[in-house]
Amino acid sequence: MTAIDMKICIKCTGCIDICPESALFLGEDAAIKCDYEKCISCGDCVDYCPVNAISIND
Amino acid sequence: MEEYDVIVIGAGHNGLTVAGYLAKAGLNVCVLERAGFIGGEAITRELTVPGFKHDRSSSIHGLIHANPLLLNDELGLLSKHGLKYIFPDSNMSYIFPDETSMVSYPDLDKTCQQIAQFSEKDADTYRSFCEESKPMLDMLVAGMFNPPPPLGEFYAQLDRSPEGQQILRHLFMSGYDIVNKLFEHEKTKIAMLKFMSEPMVAPEDKGTAFYLYAAIPLSHYFPHGIPIGGSGMLSEALGSAIKTYGGVIKVASEVKKITVKGGRAASVILASGEEISARRAIVANLDPRLVFPHMISETDKGFAARIAEIQDPGFSAILQHMALNEAPKWKAGEHIGKSISIEPLCWLENLRRLFDDLRYGLIPSPENLAPCIFCTTVLDPTRAPAGKHTLYLWHYMPYFLKDGGPRKWDEIKTQVADMVLDKMRLHTTNMGPENIIARTTYSPIDYERMNPNVVNGSILGPGSYLHQFFSHRPIPELGQYRTPVEGLYMSGQSFHPGGSITGGGRATVQVIMADLKIDFSNVIKQ
Missing domain, CATH: 3.50.50.60 (FAD/NAD(P)-binding domain)
Known part of the structure; x- marks a missing residue:
């Protein structure tokens, strides 16, 4: 499960485009969201995030 | 391979x-x-909520x-x-603390009329300053998009004529030295100094008068535009x-x-x-x-x-992107909102103190604030849902904070952003929480995190x-x-x-x- 901590996220939105499956998106509530149907837990977003706001939990 | x-x-x-x-x-x-x-x-992206497209950094x-x-x-x-491109009728609107304003247009005559509200003499000086800078400007513009001339040759070329020698003398001075010498009215001085500081230079640093010569007259020969x-x-x-x-x-x-x-x-x-x-x-x-x-x-x-x-430059900036229900309503008049950049200013002594605050790694005092505001959706409605707006609220800030260094920004970002927003609220009537759908703030260290090429928050390199x-x-x-x-x-x-x-x-x-x-x-x- 990809989790985004919006308390840490600075909303650079870079993770949205780095995701190879287009699973990440900007939600109506102004938070970065993950579509778990699409997410393959590859960790590219985790590596890219400049503030370590994203983690992948089992 | x-x-x-x-x-x-x-x-x-x-x-x-x-x-x-x-x-x-x-x-x-x-x-x-x-x-x-x-x-x-x-780049232009959705940075607040879906449907609102913001210029993440560069805009004009x-x-x-x-x-x-x-x-x-x-x-x-x-x-x-x-x-x-859209080329708006006015480049910049400067709002003074007493709610009077000065608008800078691509049209030199109209700009001079604006300055003449405060000083006929300054309007005449401004006109001759822009006209007399034209030969140097032509030389600069010609060289700008080609490999640079050797620095010494540029100086040598200026040193060959009395007019060039005068410009050369001025280049080594500070923008403040020249503005103080040329103009008499405080409001003209404040507007010119704010304009020339845009390349991220403190106007009292020696050698910054170049930007007075380059940026200000250039805005009349090559109008500012925004891409649709x-x-x-x-x-x-x-x-x-x-x-x-x-x-x-x-x-x-x-x-x-x-x-x-x-x-x-x-x-x-x-x-x-x-x-x-x-x-x-x-x-x-x-x-x-x-x-x-x-x-x-x-x-x-x-x-x-x-x-x-x-x-590095002496300072970086804090940037707030907002999704708004309606465009800001300016107390200084409806015409203000039609400029590409809207700049509520402080008085001259405060503006000088602003750059001192930055130099010492301090958060500027509220009375020293002079933000830059773009509401590009007024000019280009394609960037937001129908009737809604985006806002770009920007202010110079130190990257290295005296108390705590760059990382201290993570603790104080929202508080400093609120202070800058409060300055904007002084000059508007509708910037309460009910107008703000969402806000995203980037501190100087965030700029570098988003793009490592912004080394030490140096937005312009x-x-x-x-x-x-x-x-x-x-x-x-x-x-x-x-x-x-x-x-x-x-x-x-x-x-x-x-x-x-x-x-x-x-x-x-x-x-x-x-x-x-x-x-x-x-x-x-x-």
């Missing part, structure tokens, strides 16, 4: 410009970008309109790749041109190393481990501090020491100081875009003509083509 004629590292608008001309010349070009999108900081396009890239549409960006759809449309158009000319762009492709074989830059190694080789050249569209020694270690110690000497100017930008050895490694070139905001949206890659590409025995004049004629 994949192989190209030229590899460009970094898809900021300068790197894309370099790649565009090289691809047009028939070279097999590959652009490699770390992020998942192209444009560097010339000024200098690029003097560049043959657009003037002669050399890459077909305007005619074939969908780039369209956002600043990122320039990058999209460049990307489209590169592909049309047969070039390749790879995003999510971070370069970790540049390899050197037989003394020549030979290939790049990506974070994934993949190696891509370049037959003829590698162009690093990056701050040199990211390249030497991190990507390439084959340089001598003296060179490394000079790289370390590159000086290394400081715009006279010693890092023309062929000496950022150091003399790199000033002609060549590096100590054969076949490796540099481009981007760290090099002439410097930061902001300039299309400066056009200058870089001429040096590369000369070395590759390609006739640049033929390429642009096609």
